[in-house]
Amino acid sequence: MKRSPELEPWNVSASAFPGHDAPIADRLRFLLAYAVLAPSSHNTQPWIFRLRGGRIELCADRARALPVVDHDDRELTISCGCALFNLRVAAEHFGYQPLIELLPDPGERDLLATFALGTRHEVPHEVHVLFGAIPRRHTNRAPFEQRQVEDALQARLVAAAEAERAWLTCFTRKRDRHAIAGLVAEGDRIQFADKRFRRELAAWVHANRSHSRDGMPGYAYGYGDLVSIAEPFVIRTFDLGKGVAAKDMDLAEHSPLLAVIGTQGDSTVEWIRAGLALQHVLLLATGVGLSASFLNQPIEVENLRARLAAITERQGSPQLLLRIGYAPEAKPTPRRAADDVLRR
Numbered sequence: 278m279k280r281s282p283e284l285e286p287w288n289v290s291a292s293a294f295p296g297h298d299a300p301i302a303d304r305l306r307f308l309l310a311y312a313v314l315a316p317s318s319h320n321t322q323p324w325i326f327r328l329r330g331g332r333i334e335l336c337a338d339r340a341r342a343l344p345v346v347d348h349d350d351r352e353l354t355i356s357c358g359c360a361l362f363n364l365r366v367a368a369e370h371f372g373y374q375p376l377i378e379l380l381p382d383p384g385e386r387d388l389l390a391t392f393a394l395g396t397r398h399e400v401p402h403e404v405h406v407l408f409g410a411i412p413r414r415h416t417n418r419a420p421f422e423q424r425q426v427e428d429a430l431q432a433r434l435v436a437a438a439e440a441e442r443a444w445l446t447c448f449t450r451k452r453d454r455h456a457i458a459g460l461v462a463e464g465d466r467i468q469f470a471d472k473r474f475r476r477e478l479a480a481w482v483h484a485n486r487s488h489s490r491d492g493m494p495g496y497a498y499g500y501g502d503l504v505s506i507a508e509p510f511v512i513r514t515f516d517l518g519k520g521v522a523a524k525d526m527d528l529a530e531h532s533p534l535l536a537v538i539g540t541q542g543d544s545t546v547e548w549i550r551a552g553l554a555l556q557h558v559l560l561l562a563t564g565v566g567l568s569a570s571f572l573n574q575p576i577e578v579e580n581l582r583a584r585l586a587a588i589t590e591r592q593g594s595p596q597l598l599l600r601i602g603y604a605p606e607a608k609p610t611p612r613r614a615a616d617d618v619l620r621r
């Protein structure tokens with residue numbers, strides 16, 4: 278399919294794998310084409326990869342931080358964890374045991390992980406399903422159908438998060454969804470009242486026809502071409518909190534399933550694990566035909582986070598709030614190509 282350059286990275290094809298006899302650097306570089314398709318907050322793509330001695334080093338790119346909405350780089354680190362998960366699944370798909378070390382060098386805090394290819398092994402069917410979902414996963418902000426997410430699927434989502442040493446709690450009861458939706462709306466009102474939040478968000482929202490390779494085109498929010506041109510100005514200038522809150526409240530209340538992903542602690546290593554868990558959950562969901570999108574406001578606003586934690590009745594810290602259900606497919610958003618984020 279012919280796509281504009283900023284969407285070209287989605288055309289990745291497994292048939293272009295250079296082969297098991299190709300130099301290690303070529304194989305690793307190929308796998309990066311899957312890493313860059315990961316989701317990231319505001320589509321900042323806050324990752325840099327270095328090829329060193331037959332390994333990939335995954336580094337946080339803090340020049341792409343969001344100091345207002347994500348002052349401690351928590352979501353930035355989670356986004357990098359998502360990219361690492363894609364890398365892992367892609368390596369496994371081609372038969373390699375992934376060798377990963379998290380935070381290998383306490384002296385270099387931006388170095389989040391090293392990644393190498395281990396010995397070849399049998400590939401479980403589930404890996405192929407997750408791999409096939411990488412280029413099909415897109416955040417879907419449309420309303421979801423009322424169709425329930427089957428209990429057995431919910432159990433698989435829980436197991437996916439647990440496999441990454443995180444937890445996931447599902448909320449399907451109306452009362453719980455109403456309480457969580459209320460926190461989301463409160464978060465929207467607080468965030469949009471803050472000029473700095475609006476300015477930061479507006480900087481990453483682009484017109485549909487922009488050829489930017491990062492950030493969020495208006496169509497990702499359902500805006501037509503004309504509206505999308507005005508949107509960054511509107512977001513920057515007006516407090517849209519009331520309207521956004523009402524819309525998100527409605528979306529959250531009418532989604533059949535809300536899910537909180539959390540971790541025992543709230544440190545860098547746990548943020549990476551939250552990212553691994555998030556992408557595991559999202560790819561599994563995509564693989565079984567589910568859509569997902571984010572409602573992280575009650576986690577981003579500090580005093581709401583404790584209230585959300587109380588609703589989950591879990592030990593530890595909520596890291597992500599997802600809405601999951603059935604919906605028509607969403608479109609891909611721009612990406613920088615693997616070569617753009619690779620430092621040699």
Ligand SMILES: Cc1cc2nc3c(=O)[nH]c(=O)nc-3n(C[C@H](O)[C@H](O)[C@H](O)COP(=O)(O)O)c2cc1C
Pocket residue numbers: 314315316317318319320352353355356359414415416417418492493570571572573574608609610
């Ligand atoms: C850690 C993290 C936090 C996110 N938070 C939100 C959010 O609060 N609201 C939202 O609409 N999207 C959120 N997103 C989704 C991103 O905006 C989305 O991944 C990005 O725009 C790229 O689009 P894609 O997921 O369709 O590839 C988040 C993604 C990540 C990884």
